[in-house]
Amino acid sequence: MKGGLVSESGAVLLSERRPTPRADGPDAVVAAIRGFISHLAAAGDGVPAGVGLAVPGLVSADTALYATNLGWRDVPATAFTALDIPVMLGHDVRTGGLAESVLGAGRGIPDFLFLPIGTGIAGAMILHGEPYGGASGWGGEIGHIPVFPEGEQCACGQLGCLETYASAASVGRRYSLRAGLEGVRAEQVVSSDDPVAVEVWDEAVEALSVALATYTLLLDPTMIVLGGGLAEAGPALFDPVRTRLVKRLAFRDAPPLVPAALGVDAGMLGAALLGWRAAGRPELGSGWAVDVRPEPLVS
Amino acid sequence: MKGGLVSESGAVLLSERRPTPRADGPDAVVAAIRGFISHLAAAGDGVPAGVGLAVPGLVSADTALYATNLGWRDVPATAFTALDIPVMLGHDVRTGGLAESVLGAGRGIPDFLFLPIGTGIAGAMILHGEPYGGASGWGGEIGHIPVFPEGEQCACGQLGCLETYASAASVGRRYSLRAGLEGVRAEQVVSSDDPVAVEVWDEAVEALSVALATYTLLLDPTMIVLGGGLAEAGPALFDPVRTRLVKRLAFRDAPPLVPAALGVDAGMLGAALLGWRAAGRPELGSGWAVDVRPEPLVS
Numbered sequence: 001m002k003g004g005l006v007s008e009s010g011a012v013l014l015s016e017r018r019p020t021p022r023a024d025g026p027d028a029v030v031a032a033i034r035g036f037i038s039h040l041a042a043a044g045d046g047v048p049a050g051v052g053l054a055v056p057g058l059v060s061a062d063t064a065l066y067a068t069n070l071g072w073r074d075v076p077a078t079a080f081t082a083l084d085i086p087v088m089l090g091h092d093v094r095t096g097g098l099a100e101s102v103l104g105a106g107r108g109i110p111d112f113l114f115l116p117i118g119t120g121i122a123g124a125m126i127l128h129g130e131p132y133g134g135a136s137g138w139g140g141e142i143g144h145i146p147v148f149p150e151g152e153q154c155a156c157g158q159l160g161c162l163e164t165y166a167s168a169a170s171v172g173r174r175y176s177l178r179a180g181l182e183g184v185r186a187e188q189v190v191s192s193d194d195p196v197a198v199e200v201w202d203e204a205v206e207a208l209s210v211a212l213a214t215y216t217l218l219l220d221p222t223m224i225v226l227g228g229g230l231a232e233a234g235p236a237l238f239d240p241v242r243t244r245l246v247k248r249l250a251f252r253d254a255p256p257l258v259p260a261a262l263g264v265d266a267g268m269l270g271a272a273l274l275g276w277r278a279a280g281r282p283e284l285g286s287g288w289a290v291d292v293r294p295e296p297l298v299s
Numbered sequence: 300m301k302g303g304l305v306s307e308s309g310a311v312l313l314s315e316r317r318p319t320p321r322a323d324g325p326d327a328v329v330a331a332i333r334g335f336i337s338h339l340a341a342a343g344d345g346v347p348a349g350v351g352l353a354v355p356g357l358v359s360a361d362t363a364l365y366a367t368n369l370g371w372r373d374v375p376a377t378a379f380t381a382l383d384i385p386v387m388l389g390h391d392v393r394t395g396g397l398a399e400s401v402l403g404a405g406r407g408i409p410d411f412l413f414l415p416i417g418t419g420i421a422g423a424m425i426l427h428g429e430p431y432g433g434a435s436g437w438g439g440e441i442g443h444i445p446v447f448p449e450g451e452q453c454a455c456g457q458l459g460c461l462e463t464y465a466s467a468a469s470v471g472r473r474y475s476l477r478a479g480l481e482g483v484r485a486e487q488v489v490s491s492d493d494p495v496a497v498e499v500w501d502e503a504v505e506a507l508s509v510a511l512a513t514y515t516l517l518l519d520p521t522m523i524v525l526g527g528g529l530a531e532a533g534p535a536l537f538d539p540v541r542t543r544l545v546k547r548l549a550f551r552d553a554p555p556l557v558p559a560a561l562g563v564d565a566g567m568l569g570a571a572l573l574g575w576r577a578a579g580r581p582e583l584g585s586g587w588a589v590d591v592r593p594e595p596l597v598s
Contacts (some may be wrong), residue, residue, distance in 0.1 A: 110434070111433060111434035112434075123517075125517070125518075127426065127431060128431075132426060132427075132518075133519070134410060134518055134519020134520070135409070135410035135411075135519050135520055135521040136519055136521075137519070138519040138551055139517060139518050139519035140517065140519075141516040141517065141519075141551075142516070142517055144516050144550070145512070145513040145516050145517060146509050146512055146513060146547060147448065148448065149446065149447065149505070149509045154549075156549050156550050157549030157550065158547060158548065158549045158550075159547070206448070210445055210448045213444070213445055213457075214444040214445060214513060215517070217440040217441070217443050217444050218422075218424070218438060218439065218440065218441055218444060218514070218517065218518075219424075219431075219433055219438050219517075220432070220433020220434050220435055220436070220437040220438035220439075220440075221433070221434055222434040222435075248445060248457060248458070249457065250453075250455050250456030250457045251443070251455050251456065251457075252437055252440075
């Protein structure tokens with residue numbers, strides 16, 4: 001997990017990573033977060049005004065309702081800190097999308113898609129300037145829409161999910177399987193001219209173009225922001241996806257595809273925005289000039 | 300075109316249909332609407348408080364920006380009436396969705412999809428209680444999402460669009476073509492046990508299940524309201540679509556599929572709501588008890 005101490009003017013005073021003690025159970029993770037927050041807070045000038053937290057699964061502003069990976073069920077926001085200050089929770093991908101919206105590639109754009117492509121794929125739909133999570137918080141599962149309805153079975157059990165063709169993990173896995181190798185990483189597949197690698201990458205690009213055409217026709221975004229590890233591929237990703245997206249759309253323009261601006265800091269910066277909202281300062285953020293680290297800390 | 304005079308309490312005092320003089324050009328259609336509105340207004344007790352209009356194409360509250368079918372470009376709302384009263388425009392499908400949301404099957408449900416399946420297919424996405432049209436008003440084109448990415452070419456030029464498999468017109472056309480017949484209508488295909496008819500209907504159902512699974516995973520609606528001529532098929536549509544939608548979703552529940560409540564009056568009633576909004580009475584509608592005609596006037 002990552003954490004930071006972010007000032008009223010957007011200065012990142014401290015930013016650290018710690019392991020997530022998942023194996024020790026749900027309560028141990030909550031306790032680790034509590035300790036992490038106290039540690040970050042102690043580095044500041046007095047008690048922080050608020051805490052923001054980006055968490056996986058189903059989440060409301062004041063409760064981490066459900067997270068399979070971590071075993072959480074209805075953990076109140078206040079459980080995450082020993083400090084007597086306001087806390088606001090957000091969904092992990094949507095909190096990254098909030099940061100891209102307020103501080104990053106989507107600054108000033110009320111309606112866009114933020115699509116981080118990493119080990120998995122999920123999207124943050126920014127609609128009317130805010131992340132939209134659906135009726136019950138399960139929205140944005142673009143990684144599991146059926147792009148090839150009779151396609152391969154995804155780990156989730158469904159057929160032909162975008163994620164099973166186009167996530168970084170899937171690109172590596174599908175190539176390794178076909179080439180009879182082990183543990184080849186997506187970035188190696190992208191840069192290879194081995195015909196099998198070209199084929200696997202082509203299928204990932206095709207899957208992405210179907211998903212983005214679908215999103216465009218349904219939600220008419222001003223632009224699509226691609227992030228996550230796979231977006232580091234740059235033109236090798238953007239150029240063919242753009243070409244195929246344009247080709248799939250007959251009666252409307254394709255929205256521009258642009259790279260995310262905040263890299264791996266999106267979640268932490270979005271959490272900082274939530275922290276300032278918790279503190280009653282929702283107007284903060286739009287004026288911040290954020291120093292973005294050029295290289296990902298983790299892939 | 301259809302028009303009506305609707306009172307403050309939701310009473311439909313008058314409701315009529317007139318031909319749309321499309322062949323006479325864009326201005327003739329505007330003039331015909333102007334005449335129709337004056338006629339409806341004259342039947343009331345004094346001058347109406349406002350006018351609402353559901354129009355096709357790209358539309359803002361005060362301008363009909365663009366409609367290919369009618370040849371409109373930037374027609375101001377005020378051009379549609381000779382009366383000196385406020386006018387509000389809405390997109391045709393989204394105005395029907397507004398009516399289903401305020402008065403119909405979606406009453407009290409902030410987030411759902413209204414999907415009328417008729418000659419064509421387009422959806423009204425109700426999000427946070429209001430129809431959402433996307434960044435520039437072109438959203439909701441679920442009829443043209445690529446459900447079978449390598450499928451048949453749609454009249455729009457794209458490949459594998461939902462509409463080209465599952466609209467009433469397509470079901471009739473595809474069956475007629477395969478059976479070597481002419482002009483068979485969708486309702487005949489649905490009720491036939493001819494193996495070719497069963498196959499065509501099966502493909503329509505499959506296309507719908509892919510589209511609705513996609514919508515569900517992206518937008519997490521509370522429910523999906525099916526309307527339009529094809530929804531008159533009742534269980535022959537709802538049952539197999541529901542079964543396949545459930546089957547396509549592995550890690551989340553399928554939202555309930557429910558029939559639209561307002562039939563062919565949805566657009567007119569939605570326009571009435573817009574008219575009352577134009578008149579400064581946005582609160583009207585939720586208390587109305589609407590008499591819905593059981594049979595469609597047009598298919």
